[in-house]
Amino acid sequence: MENKPTSITLQNFTTESGAFYASLNLSFHVFGPALNTAPIVLVNHALTGNSQVIGSNGWWNILIGENKTINTNKYTVLAFNVPGNGYDDVLIENYLDFNTRDVARIFLEGIEFLKIQQLYAIIGGSVGGGIAWEMVALEPKITQHLIPIATDWKSTDWLIANCYLQEQILKNSRKPIEDARIHAMLCYRTPESFKAKFQRTTNEEQAIFNVESWLNHHGAKLQKRFQLSAYKMMNQLLKTIDITRNNSSFEEIISKIEANIHIIGIDSDLFFTVNENRETFEELKKLNKNVSYGEINSIHGHDAFLIEYKQLDNLLKDIF
Structure with a gap:
């Protein structure tokens, strides 16, 4: 399972801030059936994570794998490395060139490169969930299910x-x-x-x-x-999640999203607070979006999405 990530090179990428990169390395892992032979689940990693979601150093083994909640006998699991996360030995010194939307655009280019028409689900915790929000804001038809966990569509003050x-x-x-x-x-x-x-x-x-x-x-x-x-x-x-960047209204962006949205909050999260998650849920309901809200009850705070396996399994099993 501990194979090195596969790398592709994206050409001529200009970030939202106007920085130009003649080439950018994008690396990824694929688990389960070969790409485009089964429904594809994209997993976006959090701050210290990487594309190794399962295996002996996998950070989400409790959720993903053979006969687990996201069953790799049934789904192809794809995970990209955020460029500059160092897992593929490629570092980016000018981190201020990038925001969350840039990474969402890079992941979407990767999906296009891999000739994937549509994803079954995009799931991510923390900043990975923020990237997922940005992806569906940019490409409203990209996935059937959006599952942002312990995150939100914007970074709060x-x-x-x-x-x-x-x-x-x-x-x-x-x-x-x-x-x-x-x-x-x-x-x-x-x-x-x-x-x-x-x-x-x-x-x-x-x-x-x-x-x-x-x-x-x-x-x-x-x-x-x-x-x-x-x-x-x-x-x-983490600081630059904002699907309404460049003055688009929340309503306008959300009205275009076709995915079923499954928000999962954590009642003790000090980082992405549960009140923000509930507010987002209420807003989406008002806009008649196909949205559900689930909550992990835990004393462990933000990290509960990596700890409370049973609750997460219960909240996700109907989707998978």
Whole structure:
């Protein structure tokens, strides 16, 4: 399963901000039946993820695979790497050239290159879900089902503020990846989650609290496998989700989308808050969209979409 991603090269790409790239590398993995022989599910990865969604280092093994919720005996699973995420050893230093819509356009070019007419579903958590929203805003007929999880169609002021702090840490810290990760973990989890996990216990050996040693561990772990420019790029994308960019109205964009939309929120998410998800759902209902809303109940916050498998399975099984 741990095969290297396949790469294609896209020519002459100009970003929304006007930056020109003569060539861009787009790499991807395919799992299950060969492309265009079965319904295709596109999986968009989150900040530290990549195209390796299943396998020994797969980050969504609990959801995808043989006889799992998204069954690779029945569906072809396609996953692109966000250009610059470093998984294919290609980095992009000028991360400010890009926004989330650019990545959506790049993924759509990849789909065209692979001669895919329509997807069965696009599913993504966090920034991956934001890219999914941008994709259907650009190509309203591209998929039958849109499944944005722990995300929204726009980055809120609260999210932008957190990404701004992340960027300051990434630019100014002596240990940028470790320190940014420590801050990020506070957004990905919740006070209740920490309380249940650590109970104010201490690590005798290191003479620090266990919550501190856990945060240090996560920082060091990411430092080993993630590059600074990749983190800057992904953080920039998290900050720039907005399907109404360039002054299109929400109503206008949504009215064109043909997909069934299945929003999944997390009641304790501190990052993409549940109130924003419910508001989006209400707006879509008003516009007579074929939309459903499901909620994961968890103390674990934003990361619950990677943890609460049973609930996610229940929310998705009717689609798959």
